Amino acid sequence: MSSTKMKRFFSSVGVNLLVVLALLFILTPVIWLFLTSIKTRSEMFQTPITLFPKTFDFGNYVKIWEKIQFGTFIKNSLIMSLYNTVVTLAIASMAAYSLSRYTFKGKDFFLRYLLVSQMFPAVLVLIPLFLMVKRIGLLGTFTGLEICYLTITIPFCTWALKNYFDKITPTIEESAMIDGCSFITSYIKIFLPVALPGLVSVGTYCFLSSWNEYLFTVVFMQTQDTWTLPVGLAALSGQFALDMGLLTAGGIISLVPAVIIMLFLQKYLLEGMLAGSVKE
Amino acid sequence: MPTLPSFLSAGERLYRNDYEWQTQLLRNELQALFAAYSSDNADKHSYSDRQHRTLLVPWMLPGALAAIMWKWLYHGSVGLINQMLLRMHIISAPIPWLASTQFVLISVVLVNVWRGAPFFMVMLFGGLQTIPNELYEAAMIDGAGSFTSFRNITIPLLKPLILTLSLYGFIGAFNFIDIILVLTKGGPAHHTLTLPLYVWQLAFVDMKISYATAVCVLMCLFLVVLLGIMMLFLKKRGGADE
Numbered sequence: 001m002s003s004t005k006m007k008r009f010f011s012s013v014g015v016n017l018l019v020v021l022a023l024l025f026i027l028t029p030v031i032w033l034f035l036t037s038i039k040t041r042s043e044m045f046q047t048p049i050t051l052f053p054k055t056f057d058f059g060n061y062v063k064i065w066e067k068i069q070f071g072t073f074i075k076n077s078l079i080m081s082l083y084n085t086v087v088t089l090a091i092a093s094m095a096a097y098s099l100s101r102y103t104f105k106g107k108d109f110f111l112r113y114l115l116v117s118q119m120f121p122a123v124l125v126l127i128p129l130f131l132m133v134k135r136i137g138l139l140g141t142f143t144g145l146e147i148c149y150l151t152i153t154i155p156f157c158t159w160a161l162k163n164y165f166d167k168i169t170p171t172i173e174e175s176a177m178i179d180g181c182s183f184i185t186s187y188i189k190i191f192l193p194v195a196l197p198g199l200v201s202v203g204t205y206c207f208l209s210s211w212n213e214y215l216f217t218v219v220f221m222q223t224q225d226t227w228t229l230p231v232g233l234a235a236l237s238g239q240f241a242l243d244m245g246l247l248t249a250g251g252i253i254s255l256v257p258a259v260i261i262m263l264f265l266q267k268y269l270l271e272g273m274l275a276g277s278v279k280e
Numbered sequence: 281m282p283t284l285p286s287f288l289s290a291g292e293r294l295y296r297n298d299y300e301w302q303t304q305l306l307r308n309e310l311q312a313l314f315a316a317y318s319s320d321n322a323d324k325h326s327y328s329d330r331q332h333r334t335l336l337v338p339w340m341l342p343g344a345l346a347a348i349m350w351k352w353l354y355h356g357s358v359g360l361i362n363q364m365l366l367r368m369h370i371i372s373a374p375i376p377w378l379a380s381t382q383f384v385l386i387s388v389v390l391v392n393v394w395r396g397a398p399f400f401m402v403m404l405f406g407g408l409q410t411i412p413n414e415l416y417e418a419a420m421i422d423g424a425g426s427f428t429s430f431r432n433i434t435i436p437l438l439k440p441l442i443l444t445l446s447l448y449g450f451i452g453a454f455n456f457i458d459i460i461l462v463l464t465k466g467g468p469a470h471h472t473l474t475l476p477l478y479v480w481q482l483a484f485v486d487m488k489i490s491y492a493t494a495v496c497v498l499m500c501l502f503l504v505v506l507l508g509i510m511m512l513f514l515k516k517r518g519g520a521d522e
Contacts, residue, residue: 015426029338029346029350044358045357121457121503127489211342212341215458230342231344
């Protein structure tokens with residue numbers, strides 16, 4: 001009897017140890033980034049290193065706005081993320097609605113194509129898009145970049161929204177139309193409010209993926225005042241006279257949207273991700 | 281104009297990059313296993329919502345930032361990893377993680393695992409909730425320990441999901457570029473030059489656009505064949521549901 005108890009005790013210790021190890025692995029880099037950002041410049045590079053800063057120095061968080069165009073980067077990132085969210089939601093929700101409510105020729109092919117197009121590397125579409133955007137003269141503009149972002153976000157979002165819309169019964173719009181609603185009004189006033197949780201979750205995904213986007217921006221935006229946050233930070237990290245304090249402070253600030261989403265919107269985010277993936 | 285020689289030499293390049301594809305596989309396995317373990321633990325031990333949220337942080341932050349973070353952790357003299365290992369007397373001299381040809385690949389893979397694991401965890405966590413609790417209770421009554429029930433209940437029931445996720449992770453790893461781009465730029469001496477990064481360099485550094493597209497087409501063919509084989513394999517196992 002006692003031996004099984006011992007066994008259970010040890011196995012639960014082992015299991016908890018695994019959880020702690022996983023947490024350590026996941027959180028250490030973020031915590032270290034924060035601790036570095038509040039150290040003074042001399043403390044950062046002294047050996048042996050100190051785990052906790054001796055003096056809390058938040059100077060880096062002030063300096064970053066003055067020394068580099070940090071405000072511009074944030075503004076650009078916000079513009080691109082909101083732009084992308086709005087345009088993607090507008091297009092993907094309508095596409096998903098028609099895929100979910102109507103049958104038409106080639107629908108299966110289209111659905112499968114949406115999935116398959118996700119499997120190809122971003123570099124693959126990067127080169128043709130670069131040539132096209134350059135040809136129509138949108139290189140270096142937000143609209144040109146936005147067109148490229150769409151090729152990544154629309155397939156996934158359409159697919160996710162289609163799965164979500166499938167769960168909503170069509171009787172709601174049908175009864176609205178019987179009561180004299182036009183098709184457009186029933187879509188906008190009746191259907192979209194019902195589908196709001198799905199739209200929020202997919203919108204969150206769009207916002208985050210364009211906030212995090214690096215590859216397209218670094219290729220398409222060649223002047224410094226059009227860079228987004230990741231590109232700006234990466235450029236800073238490649239500089240010869242590397243200022244680790246600025247870099248880590250910038251990194252912590254760029255975490256803010258992720259943290260906000262984690263606190264308030266994560267329920268939706270997970271719902272949307274799980275909607276199409278797990279079959280019961 | 282892509283010419284035949286350009287295709288051929290790209291093919292040769294592809295062939296020489298086989299080490300890359302091995303590491304991708306390794307990364308994938310590690311990630312799936314790691315995620316399976318931790319989400320399993322999480323489920324059974326009244327894993328609170330807050331923990332669940334924190335675990336997702338790496339997945340939500342910019343890839344470029346993840347690279348910057350780890351560059352600082354890998355720093356030769358004042359990086360946390362080297363300092364910790366030195367203090368624990370595991371190594372006697374600091375290892376230049378990103379500058380040594382021996383360690384650079386595994387370092388880069390680790391960063392990608394770090395960034396990708398949360399997504400797998402959440403997916404597997406969703407999968408775990410579909411497994412009825414009665415199975416575990418029955419196993420416990422029959423005297424199975426937690427490892428035995430993990431091995432004989434959780435793994436078989438999650439197999440379809442694990443296989444699908446492996447496929448997904450493989451594709452993701454094959455295509456991933458932003459972390460390497462910031463972390464090593466393919467160096468030192470091409471030891472982390474993956475195919476997508478090679479294409480990127482050809483097109484936007486060397487400005488050989490036609491050559492780059494030739495490599496792209498080959499890469500695509502390679503990926504399609506590889507995916508086809510994997511899909512067949514999964515279907516035969518009765519695994520993949522998509």
